[in-house]
Amino acid sequence: MSRIEKDCLGQMEVPDDVYYGIQTLRxxxxxxxxxxxxxxxxxxxxALVQMKKAAALANKEIGALDERRAEAITWACDKVLTGKYDDQFPLDMFQGGGYTCVNMNVNEVIGNLANEHLTGHKGQDEVHPNTHVNMGQSTNDIVTSAEHLCIYPALDKLAPELDKLADAFAKKAIEFADVIKVGRTCLQDAVPLTLGQEFGGYAEFCRRQA
Incomplete structure (x- = not known):
């Protein structure tokens, strides 16, 4: 059994037993x-699913998303947050495109769950993954925001490790103090610096984050 889904590149048959869709398949x-x-x-x-839920509630509040679809999307988000649908996120870590495909994979799973909740079947006829779930969200914004949200709970464990990393970089800064290289910065001339200075910058960055 399969269903037909469409995107800007055309249409594809999608197995009807999965909640992801055409863009994930591509x-x-x-x-x-x-x-x-x-x-x-x-x-x-x-984190992405939590943001999709928050966006649906906000879009309902301002009248951009009708209450019926908004409630179906928030219901679907709650289902995904249980972890029951983790097998519907099949994408590999190595990808191009700034994880646009991860964003769309999440949109498709939420969209198909919401569509099924409203109509009894998966598809795009009542809840569309881009039009209603994504609703103008830029991957460049939402993925980086999600990264901040998912890192925050781990900060207590991460901070001591960053201190260790900073110490390691600082040692390399001393080791490479006499290695000259060219430094490039956007729209400026190349300037000479040492590899040690570069590693010193890495060490300082880690200490600021910790």
Whole structure:
């Protein structure tokens, strides 16, 4: 059994037993080199789904999304947050495009769950993954915001490790103090600096984050 889904490039048959859709299928055909799925570390997906839920509630409040679809999307988000649908996120960690495909994979799973909730079947006829779930969200914004959200709970564990990394970089800064290289900055001339100075910058960055 399959269903037909459409996007700007055309249409494809999608197996009807999956909740992801056409854009996820397209990426699956051209990725997979690492053999590790993004969902192996589910924090990013959880954060994305929380943001989709918040966006649906906000869009309902301002009248951009009707109440029926908004409630179906928030219901679907709650289902995904249980972890029951983690197998519907098959994409490999190594991809191009700034994880646009991860964003769309999340949109499709939420959209198909919401559509099924409203109509009894998966598809795009009542809840569309881009029009209603994504609703103008830029991957460049939402993925980076999700990264911040999923890192925050881990800061207590991360800070001591950043201190160790800073110490390691500082040692390399001393080791490479006499290695001259060219430094490039956007729209400025190249200037000489040492590799040690560069590693010193890495060390300082880590200490600021910790």
């Amino acid at each position: 990426v699956m055909g051209v990725s997979g080199i690492l053999g590790e799925k993004v969902i192996k570390y589910p924090y990013l997906h959880r």
